[in-house]
Amino acid sequence: MTVNLLEGVRVLDLTNVLAGPFASYQLALMGADVIKVEPPGTGDLARQLGADPELSAEYLGVSFLAQNSEKRSVTVNLKSPGGKEVFEKLVAEADVLLENFRPGVIERLGFGSDRLREINPRLVYCAISGFGSTGPMRSRPAYDQVVQGLSGIMSITGSPATAPLRVGFPVCDSFGGMAAAFAIVSALLRQRRTGQGAYLDTSMLDAALTSMGWVVSDHLIGGREPAPMANENITSAPSGTFDTADGALNIAANKQEQYESLCRVLERDELIDDPRFRTRDDRKRHRDVLRAELETSLKERTAVEWDRVLLDTGVPAAPVVSVPDALTSAQVSHRGLVATIDSPAVAADSLRVLGLPTHVDGRTVSPQSPPPTLGQHTDEILSALGYARSDIVRLREEKAI
Numbered sequence: 234m235t236v237n238l239l240e241g242v243r244v245l246d247l248t249n250v251l252a253g254p255f256a257s258y259q260l261a262l263m264g265a266d267v268i269k270v271e272p273p274g275t276g277d278l279a280r281q282l283g284a285d286p287e288l289s290a291e292y293l294g295v296s297f298l299a300q301n302s303e304k305r306s307v308t309v310n311l312k313s314p315g316g317k318e319v320f321e322k323l324v325a326e327a328d329v330l331l332e333n334f335r336p337g338v339i340e341r342l343g344f345g346s347d348r349l350r351e352i353n354p355r356l357v358y359c360a361i362s363g364f365g366s367t368g369p370m371r372s373r374p375a376y377d378q379v380v381q382g383l384s385g386i387m388s389i390t391g392s393p394a395t396a397p398l399r400v401g402f403p404v405c406d407s408f409g410g411m412a413a414a415f416a417i418v419s420a421l422l423r424q425r426r427t428g429q430g431a432y433l434d435t436s437m438l439d440a441a442l443t444s445m446g447w448v449v450s451d452h453l454i455g456g457r458e459p460a461p462m463a464n465e466n467i468t469s470a471p472s473g474t475f476d477t478a479d480g481a482l483n484i485a486a487n488k489q490e491q492y493e494s495l496c497r498v499l500e501r502d503e504l505i506d507d508p509r510f511r512t513r514d515d516r517k518r519h520r521d522v523l524r525a526e527l528e529t530s531l532k533e534r535t536a537v538e539w540d541r542v543l544l545d546t547g548v549p550a551a552p553v554v555s556v557p558d559a560l561t562s563a564q565v566s567h568r569g570l571v572a573t574i575d576s577p578a579v580a581a582d583s584l585r586v587l588g589l590p591t592h593v594d595g596r597t598v599s600p601q602s603p604p605p606t607l608g609q610h611t612d613e614i615l616s617a618l619g620y621a622r623s624d625i626v627r628l629r630e631e632k633a634i
């Protein structure tokens with residue numbers, strides 16, 4: 234189902250590829266009317282990205298389909314006089330404008346924050362960029378991997394032998410998008426209360442550093458130099474990924490009672506009073522020796538078997554699974570996270586996408602309408618702005634839309 238938590242909120246989405254579209258997708262799932270403003274002819278670059286070349290050829294790349302359901306698409310050439318006029322009308326009726334151009338681009342197009350405020354004083358304007366709109370790195374191009382490296386994420390990912398290592402998905406784009414969505418909704422609350430707009434400057438680098446809470450705090454407050462620890466948990470032991478007879482098993486025995494329960498389940502009671510492992514700090518100092526002792530017993534059964542055995546013991550544990558296995562697990566299926574909707578592509582009848590990770594009033598929140606084809610709603614949106622059919626034809630001939 235869709236929800237109406239943001240009903241009546243109109244969002245102009247000028248964003249491309251991932252961080253921005255991810256943010257506006259969250260808003261769309263919450264009920265906002267998201268109008269995706271795209272360049273004529275090409276649209277969002279994500280329309281040409283993804284694992285299926287046939288879909289990319291239709292300007293419906295997998296990367297685009299993943300996070301643009303529940304949006305409407307209008308094509309506007311922001312470099313043409315006619316396109317600028319259309320865009321001003323769109324801004325005048327919007328509650329939110331979201332863009333992820335490199336800092337300075339929207340100003341060069343004639344729509345800096347001051348101009349946007351003149352057109353619509355109530356507007357919540359959010360800019361997402363790699364490093365923010367201020368500072369010595371403001372104008373640098375940014376991609377997720379670049380930000381992963383500059384944030385320190387890669388330096389602590391992997392083992393001492395493999396680090397620096399990239400996290401296996403565009404984590405900084407996701408952090409930036411979620412941070413922007415949260416800031417937008419916060420600003421909307423003030424807008425509704427006072428009529429005041431806002432200028433929100435979201436930095437992917439800042440969002441990435443903020444997301445590393447404990448790692449950063451250990452350094453800022455505790456003075457500890459962050460280091461890669463592979464699958465180990467720096468705060469406790471045994472807490473990490475362990476080999477079994479078949480497959481990997483995550484165990485997080487962070488409390489004393491959990492450690493003791495684990496030892497008893499493994500029939501290794503002698504490890505409880507072993508002076509090397511008696512306290513949390515003892516276990517952290519001897520984590521490698523402890524791992525070897527535990528894996529001697531863990532290799533007697535598979536990860537799935539140990540999962541069943543440990544389930545009711547109070548010891549947090551679960552097998553390490555693949556992405557396809559995670560998506561089809563009983564838990565994820567029960568929550569309804571994966572939704573099947575109509576596909577806009579010629580080559581496919583249906584499409585499976587992710588919904589919202591939060592249930593609202595006890596119900597799953599999933600998209601109902603498919604991602605738009607490029608410019609699919611241009612005539613509809615311009616008509617609502619007051620343009621006559623002849624005006625729309627003229628603007629199209631002028632390549633303004």
